[in-house]
Amino acid sequence: MQRQQNLTKNQKIVLDIIEKSTEPLKAYSILSNVKRKGINAPPQVYRALDKLVDMGKIHKIESKNAFVACQNSNCKVSKAAAFSICESCEEVTEIDNSKISKYLSSFADKIGMKYKKYNLEFFGLCKKCK
């Protein structure tokens, strides 16, 4: 069984490029950027992405089909994440979610759900654009 710290070769390559990016990256954009590192085909990228999401190292922005590095050490445990997405400049920012987390997990309890994780995406205008 793979442990959190020991990433495989492809996982390292994929995580590295996501961490260096200032914006969410799509799978095929990642693919085209890592072709010269020996990753040739979609399944190699998607497999690495799946594992990295499982580990909480990256998050998928569902509304964009794109991936960002986790900016919040809590996520390694909770896999729960919240983002603000600017509809003008497209900037995506991970929100420090400890308070939201607490609120939402009590909410999940209330509706009788055994809650594992959540995904929250805010849309609007960021500070700069509004």
Next chain:
Amino acid sequence: MQRQQNLTKNQKIVLDIIEKSTEPLKAYSILSNVKRKGINAPPQVYRALDKLVDMGKIHKIESKNAFVACQNSNCKVSKAAAFSICESCEEVTEIDNSKISKYLSSFADKIGMKYKKYNLEFFGLCKKCK
């Protein structure tokens, strides 16, 4: 300019099948179900879906690329929605979101975002499955 109440022919057909479904429907599943009603190609479905989402009549479950009818009259105004998704039976339920809405909009204010809408998806086990 189209008003909320006056749906076009294709919008009515697409909304009707989504409202009758007990589970989220995918675009191509909708398409295959409405072929006998004169809708022949993806753009006809996607265009109707886009408009219905804009109106708040339906919501897209981003993590599933699927659509459900709005179960909450508030959404017609806010376009903000929250769902619980069971990872075992796949059941998707819209959460009555007035409280969450209030909490999250104050949160958005706090981080300096001019907030328009949000999408929240909870994953876990529903009452039946847990």
Next chain:
DNA sequence: CTTAATAATGTTATATTATTACATAGTGTT
């Protein structure tokens, strides 16, 4: 150390989801 089991990788092909581009038809306004 070598064998068996498991996990990771490589590769081709294909499935699924979504949009572009352009032609045609309907609707409302002046």
Next chain:
DNA sequence: AACACTATGTAATAATATAACATTATTAAG
């Protein structure tokens, strides 16, 4: 009627994701 505007129809293709299977690497046991 002429115009603008919205909606529809259609073909082609783009973008996203997975299936299936062969090969290689890693780990654990005997």
